[in-house]
Amino acid sequence: MRLTACDPAAVALGLAAGMTLADARARVPELAAIEADPAADMAWLERIADACDRFTPGVMTEPPDGIALDITGCAHLFGGEYGLLAEVEARMRRWTGHLRHALADTPEGARALARFQTAPSSSEAAALRRLPVAALELDAEAERSLRRAGLKTFGDLADRPAEPLAARFGIELPDRLDRVLGRTGSRITPRRAPPALLFECRFAEPIARADDAVAVIGELAQQAGAEMEEQRKGGRRFVARLFRSDGHVVDLAVECGAPLRDPARIMRLFTERVAALSDPIDPGFGFDMIRLAVPRVEPLAAAQLQLEGGSDRAEEAIGELVDRLSMRAGARRIRRFVARDTHIPEQAVLALPAIEASAPMLWATSDPGEPPHRPIHLFDPPQPVEVIAELPDGPPRRFRWRRNLHEVSRFEGPERIAAEWWRRAPGDPGLTRDYYRVEDVRGRRFWLFRHGLYDEKPAPRWYVHGLFA
Amino acid sequence: MLKRHLARIERRHKPASVALRHAPTGHDELDHALGGGLLRGRVHELQVADAGESGSGAGFAGVLAQRLGGELLWLREEAAERGMGRLHAAGLAEIGFDPARLILGVLPDAAAVLRAAADAVRCPALGAVVIELWGDPRPLDLTATRRLALAAEGSGVTALLLRVAGHEAPSAAQTRIGVAPTRSTALAANAPGHPAWRIELLRQRGRPDGGVWRVEWDRANGVLRDQEHDGETVSGAVVPVSGDRPAGAVLAG
Numbered sequence: 001m002r003l004t005a006c007d008p009a010a011v012a013l014g015l016a017a018g019m020t021l022a023d024a025r026a027r028v029p030e031l032a033a034i035e036a037d038p039a040a041d042m043a044w045l046e047r048i049a050d051a052c053d054r055f056t057p058g059v060m061t062e063p064p065d066g067i068a069l070d071i072t073g074c075a076h077l078f079g080g081e082y083g084l085l086a087e088v089e090a091r092m093r094r095w096t097g098h099l100r101h102a103l104a105d106t107p108e109g110a111r112a113l114a115r116f117q118t119a120p121s122s123s124e125a126a127a128l129r130r131l132p133v134a135a136l137e138l139d140a141e142a143e144r145s146l147r148r149a150g151l152k153t154f155g156d157l158a159d160r161p162a163e164p165l166a167a168r169f170g171i172e173l174p175d176r177l178d179r180v181l182g183r184t185g186s187r188i189t190p191r192r193a194p195p196a197l198l199f200e201c202r203f204a205e206p207i208a209r210a211d212d213a214v215a216v217i218g219e220l221a222q223q224a225g226a227e228m229e230e231q232r233k234g235g236r237r238f239v240a241r242l243f244r245s246d247g248h249v250v251d252l253a254v255e256c257g258a259p260l261r262d263p264a265r266i267m268r269l270f271t272e273r274v275a276a277l278s279d280p281i282d283p284g285f286g287f288d289m290i291r292l293a294v295p296r297v298e299p300l301a302a303a304q305l306q307l308e309g310g311s312d313r314a315e316e317a318i319g320e321l322v323d324r325l326s327m328r329a330g331a332r333r334i335r336r337f338v339a340r341d342t343h344i345p346e347q348a349v350l351a352l353p354a355i356e357a358s359a360p361m362l363w364a365t366s367d368p369g370e371p372p373h374r375p376i377h378l379f380d381p382p383q384p385v386e387v388i389a390e391l392p393d394g395p396p397r398r399f400r401w402r403r404n405l406h407e408v409s410r411f412e413g414p415e416r417i418a419a420e421w422w423r424r425a426p427g428d429p430g431l432t433r434d435y436y437r438v439e440d441v442r443g444r445r446f447w448l449f450r451h452g453l454y455d456e457k458p459a460p461r462w463y464v465h466g467l468f469a
Numbered sequence: 470m471l472k473r474h475l476a477r478i479e480r481r482h483k484p485a486s487v488a489l490r491h492a493p494t495g496h497d498e499l500d501h502a503l504g505g506g507l508l509r510g511r512v513h514e515l516q517v518a519d520a521g522e523s524g525s526g527a528g529f530a531g532v533l534a535q536r537l538g539g540e541l542l543w544l545r546e547e548a549a550e551r552g553m554g555r556l557h558a559a560g561l562a563e564i565g566f567d568p569a570r571l572i573l574g575v576l577p578d579a580a581a582v583l584r585a586a587a588d589a590v591r592c593p594a595l596g597a598v599v600i601e602l603w604g605d606p607r608p609l610d611l612t613a614t615r616r617l618a619l620a621a622e623g624s625g626v627t628a629l630l631l632r633v634a635g636h637e638a639p640s641a642a643q644t645r646i647g648v649a650p651t652r653s654t655a656l657a658a659n660a661p662g663h664p665a666w667r668i669e670l671l672r673q674r675g676r677p678d679g680g681v682w683r684v685e686w687d688r689a690n691g692v693l694r695d696q697e698h699d700g701e702t703v704s705g706a707v708v709p710v711s712g713d714r715p716a717g718a719v720l721a722g
Contacts, residue, residue, distance in 0.1 A: 313594075314540075314594035315594070317592055317593070317594035318540055318572075318592065318594045318595065320592075321542075321588070321589060321592045321594075321595070322572060324588065325574060325585055325588065325589070328584075328585070329574065329576055329577075329581065329585065333574060333575050333576060334572060334573070334574050335572070335573045335574075335575070336569075336571070336572055336573070337558035337568045337569075337571060337573070339558070339559070339568075345557075345559070348559055349557060349558045349559050349568075351558075351573065354572050361569065363558070363559065363562035363567065363568055363569075364559075364562075365562050365563050365565075366563060368565075368688050368689035369689055371653070371656070371660075371661060371662050371663045371664065372560060372563035372564055372664065372688075373563060374557060374559040374560045374562075374563045375524060375554075375557055375560045376524050376527045376528045376531065376556070376557055376560035376561060376563075376564070377523060377524045377527060377553065377554030377555065377556065377557060377560070378554055378555045378557035378560070379554045379555075380555055401521075402521070404521065409652070410652075410653070410655055410659050410660060410661045410662075411659070411660070411661070412656075412658070412660035412661060437660070437661050438661065439652065439653060439661040441652070442650070442652075443649075443650040443651040443652040443653065443665065443667075444521060444522060444524075444525065444650050445524070445525075445650065445653070445661050445664075466524070466554065466557060466560070467521075467523065467524025467525070467527075467554055468524055468525075468528070468560070468661075468664065469524060469525055469527065469528020469529065469531065469532070469560070469564055469664035469686070
């Protein structure tokens with residue numbers, strides 16, 4: 001077991017990450033060691049990154065312990081870069097006592113400065129040149145050979161031609177060097193793609209009631225609605241982020257089946273969402289910023305008033321109902337059906353969330369004069385039954401299902417459905433099914449099948465796959 | 470004064486036409502007993518006695534929804550969808566109901582089903598709502614059905630309360646119809662024929678109840694029709710009501 005991280009007190013005692021635990025215990029007998037939990041560390045970093053969303057939309061996590069912010073065009077909102085830094089320092093004090101930060105032209109430069117700078121310098125370029133080669137974060141081997149060659153700082157490396165360096169210390173070195181020194185441009189990849197539309201409201205005094213916060217979302221929805229009206233767009237997804245003053249962030253997201261911009265309807269979805277939360281919104285010491293993002297917009301023509309509630313009005317009302325039910329129960333619970341082109345009965349119908357609107361399609365049915373050939377209830381998986389048949393490969397005579405004996409009085413079949421050899425996994429026997437429509441003496445109609453022909457399998461089993469009307 | 474007042478109330482509540490208020494099933498005697506067909510904007514209870522006959526009940530609900538027309542929202546409990554067979558859209562298509570008009574809601578429990586139903590019945594754009602409940606769920610009481618009935622009257626949406634393996638309980642439904650499968654009229658080579666039911670009008674609000682019919686679904690014309698009896702069908706047509714298993718055990722097993 002080795003130490004993965006040490007606090008400042010441990011460092012002062014001469015301990016360092018990478019030391020074995022036994023060694024550290026021998027030096028400091030009263031050492032308090034806690035097992036490392038990388039998942040919790042990552043979750044913590046993500047939460048800090050969420051809180052950093054208030055500074056800029058371009059936030060990237062650098063696991064295990066770094067965050068890069070793209071502050072291009074954002075700093076003036078906080079009174080310049082120094083104002084922004086002061087704000088970051090004040091906010092981060094809540095999360096951690098050890099904060100190191102740096103501003104640079106490239107994310108790699110800022111990372112190197114934040115982690116390896118030891119003394120202040122007059123300019124960014126000078127500071128970068130004074131960095132130790134360790135800031136390149138190469139593997140230990142390459143770093144050692146650099147030191148042996150007498151190349152200790154970036155300044156030693158910066159003016160040398162790239163080819164010999166690459167030849168001797170690996171192809172990565174010149175590339176990393178250029179990135180850190182800002183010779184090649186690089187950008188951060190934000191955790192979230194910037195939304196199409198963003199509206200926010202900051203408060204001088206945090207608001208401490210959840211209802212008030214929801215009301216603010218309503219005001220932002222009004223703004224969003226007006227903006228989308230102008231652009232002739234509608235949103236398919238709305239995300240409200242509530243920034244608590246202690247750095248905690250609450251996300252509320254709603255989705256709808258058709259583009260939407262009516263603020264009242266957006267708010268109805270948000271109200272459903274809030275009502276469906278398993279634990280209610282905890283305002284803590286209050287929210288000091290609320291933001292409404294519309295990540296996805298789609299074209300939506302201007303609404304036309306209709307004297308009579310036309311068909312599209314009805315469609316809209318149903319869409320609204322579906323949105324509301326989906327928001328409350330979960331989108332996958334409210335479904336619409338799509339036919340698929342396959343003979344396997346349980347795969348012939350796909351149930352999709354109704355909110356993901358799909359084009360209506362035609363359903364294949366048997367001839368109108370015929371009785372239904374597909375059951376109305378389908379068991380998935382099929383339920384095993386014990387069948388007595390007159391002939392081994394003949395129709396069922398009687399069968400036992402759920403402990404009840406059913407005497408077959410009418411039957412039709414078999415309808416033979418073979419496995420789809422073109423989709424079968426290799427090694428899968430792919431048994432043929434013989435389906436029978438049967439009616440028992442009490443008039444119940446079942447869909448039974450024998451799984452496998454006699455030449456495919458010694459003793460094929462019977463199943464009931466569905467119930468007819 | 471009072472007469473004028475009454476006249477005004479009557480005028481306000483006067484039905485536009487019988488055809489609009491009723492959805493005829495196509496079966497003359499049944500329609501006559503129902504006063505012209507299934508009354509729209511009401512709750513109708515469909516009682517299926519045995520869990521093994523759920524397919525039959527679902528089929529009858531689908532057929533009525535087809536007669537009512539419009540978009541259909543079908544609400545079920547998750548336990549039923551998991552254990553008692555999925556609602557199969559291809560099967561609905563086979564009885565002539567276009568699955569493109571169907572929205573299925575699979576909700577965690579009966580309380581959620583009723584809550585969603587109360588919301589859905591208020592949406593006048595829907596043609597019908599099927600509320601499928603198994604056994605005797607506690608949230609389904611007189612208050613719940615009355616709430617549904619009021620909402621349905623307000624919006625004109627017809628609610629079909631499909632109760633499988635439950636006991637009759639007081640409700641605010643307009644009608645209570647017992648649905649059971651019956652032997653179909655055999656086709657060539659003794660093949661099972663069209664969907665057939667034994668329909669019993671158990672209760673009707675404001676009209677005489679009683680009456681048993683054997684009906685079958687004529688998909689070509691989209692109507693219910695009287696079952697053509699052949700000798701065998703009549704003799705064997707005793708529909709037993711299974712009381713040998715408690716309703717709760719049905720869902721569990």
